[in-house]
Amino acid sequence: MGRSPCCDESGLKKGPWTPEEDQKLINHIRKHGHGSWRALPKQAGLNRCGKSCRLRWTNYLRPDIKRGNFTAEEEQTIINLHSLLGNKWSSIAGHLPGRTDNEIKNYWNTHIRKKLIQMGIDPVTHRPRTDHLNVLAALPQLLAAANFNNLLTLNQNIQLDATSIAKAQWLHSMIQLLNNNNMTSSSSVDINIFGQSSFLENRPNISENPYDVTQSLSHVDHQPMDSFSSPIGVFSHQDIIPPLISASPDESKQTQMMIKNKEILKLNEQTSNPSSTLTFTQDHQAWCDIIDDEASDSYWKEIIEQTCSEPWPFRE
């Protein structure tokens, strides 16, 4: 079963690449493209295996590779994406033009991971760490998270991490779809879930403590017209769900992740727009396609698969 490793042939060079080898590889790919990686080394006159050539090219020699330190924006994007996707380095790299999965993986393991641990955040779950060594160091974060978690648990058993927030956003939007299509004259509910300047800004009576969301969320109860029920609790259509990423003051620096978010917003607009040419069934499938594209969490997949496979209750 399977096949033998491509590099097990004896006599093939391993280890660091020399400038001469790099030049041979670059010249060959410029002239002929890489074609079959296995055949490439012979054609290029390299005593390497194809896999080694491929890695050297994709991780180092490719002309569109961005060198240098990661910017704060890139770092934030990596953290946000990692909270959503886990160790899907290639998927994360897809949102950071010019960065390779290997580079991002290394940067995560050597910098971000340590930074998060120092901040008392578990780099795997993106939640405050609870092990005894870090309880004191993480006390402020724990208190803040507990504050928010308690509030949320009362209503919807949601946990404060980016993944849950993203899930809630998706459910939120799915439910909006249902509502919009169920009520022919639905009030135009604008849930700009990603476009806000920040989660806690622009809210009345907001506490000075940015982690204290009790005040900012308390008004939800007084807005029954703009609220809706869901399997996981009650949401306000206006602003209960924070954006995944705090928008940068400079919008030009927003990452490609926003593209996916914009697709979601676009779908939102289309489904809210009575003149939209999309059918509801199409909407449903499009949502499934978008969300399923990058969802990896099994729990989350279960929801998606269930939603996508079940007969649509409002099928035309």
Add this chain to the structure above:
DNA sequence: AAGGTGCCCAACCGCCCGTAA
């Protein structure tokens, strides 16, 4: 100056998946 230690990151390893024969 020399040895020890820890960090960084390019490169490798092994597994998995999609595809063609």
Add this chain to the structure above:
DNA sequence: GTTACGGGCGGTTGGGCACCT
């Protein structure tokens, strides 16, 4: 349906370097 291949992916390694004692 099975097998082999090509390629992609995430995890791990180890050489080189900087810093510390």
